[in-house]
Amino acid sequence: MLDMLVKGGPVMIFIGLCAVLAVVITVERFLFFFAVKKEYAVLIPALKDLFRKSKFDEAEALCDTASSPLAKLIKTSLESFRGGNQSVKEMAEYAASREIPRIERFIAALGTIANISTLLGLLGTVFGNIEAFGVLSASGMGNPALLAGAIAEALITTAAGLIVAIPASIFYNYFVSRANHLITETESSAGELLLFIPEKREDHAV
Numbered sequence: 001m002l003d004m005l006v007k008g009g010p011v012m013i014f015i016g017l018c019a020v021l022a023v024v025i026t027v028e029r030f031l032f033f034f035a036v037k038k039e040y041a042v043l044i045p046a047l048k049d050l051f052r053k054s055k056f057d058e059a060e061a062l063c064d065t066a067s068s069p070l071a072k073l074i075k076t077s078l079e080s081f082r083g084g085n086q087s088v089k090e091m092a093e094y095a096a097s098r099e100i101p102r103i104e105r106f107i108a109a110l111g112t113i114a115n116i117s118t119l120l121g122l123l124g125t126v127f128g129n130i131e132a133f134g135v136l137s138a139s140g141m142g143n144p145a146l147l148a149g150a151i152a153e154a155l156i157t158t159a160a161g162l163i164v165a166i167p168a169s170i171f172y173n174y175f176v177s178r179a180n181h182l183i184t185e186t187e188s189s190a191g192e193l194l195l196f197i198p199e200k201r202e203d204h205a206v
Contacts, residue, residue, distance in 0.1 A: 009128070011121075011123055011124035011157050012124070012156070012157060019117075022117075025109060026167075028106065029171075035067075043068060043070060044070070047059055047189075048193065060075055070186045072099055073092060073099055073190050074190060074194075076095035077091055077092045081197050088197050096190070103182050107172065113165075113168050114165045117165040121158045122158065124157020127153065127154070128153035
């Protein structure tokens with residue numbers, strides 16, 4: 001395996017870096033979406049119960065213990081309601097604008113890695129072909145080993161680029177779908193919960 005990487009030439013270094021980054025991003029996003037899904041399964045029913053009972057202080061305390069986008073959004077909205085100086089709806093929209101990039105973090109980078117890996121593979125192919133033609137120009141078919149090495153470099157980099165690009169493309173599309181679903185679920189749940197918050201805070205304690 002190491003011998004194949006060496007035969008692939010310098011381009012393989014960059015393809016290898018793309019592979020490492022793709023793995024790191026994929027693992028990080030899987031852990032993020034798994035953690036959020038697990039938290040939402042408990043957080044959403046608990047918040048709905050507290051909001052129906054107008055226990056906003058308890059709901060805010062619950063959000064303090066959570067780290068999901070919905071928890072951050074609801075906490076910001078409840079802080080606005082408690083302060084009485086900002087529109088709850090406006091603050092919810094502001095909080096959502098901060099949480100959406102968190103949900104989509106690194107996903108675009110994964111798509112870029114998929115494209116770059118393919119291009120790097122093609123670049124390695126071009127370099128290998130240039131070297132092969134150089135061998136033919138210098139010695140004709142007199143040294144088949146040199147010619148075979150140049151052709152191997154071209155083929156290895158193409159294969160390596162595709163090996164990185166194909167899974168990266170698959171996971172990119174998967175994470176885009178998961179992110180869109182999570183954004184929709186977060187906005188829907190937040191909208192449902194915020195209906196329980198009065199437009200104006202009353203003088204009595206919440």
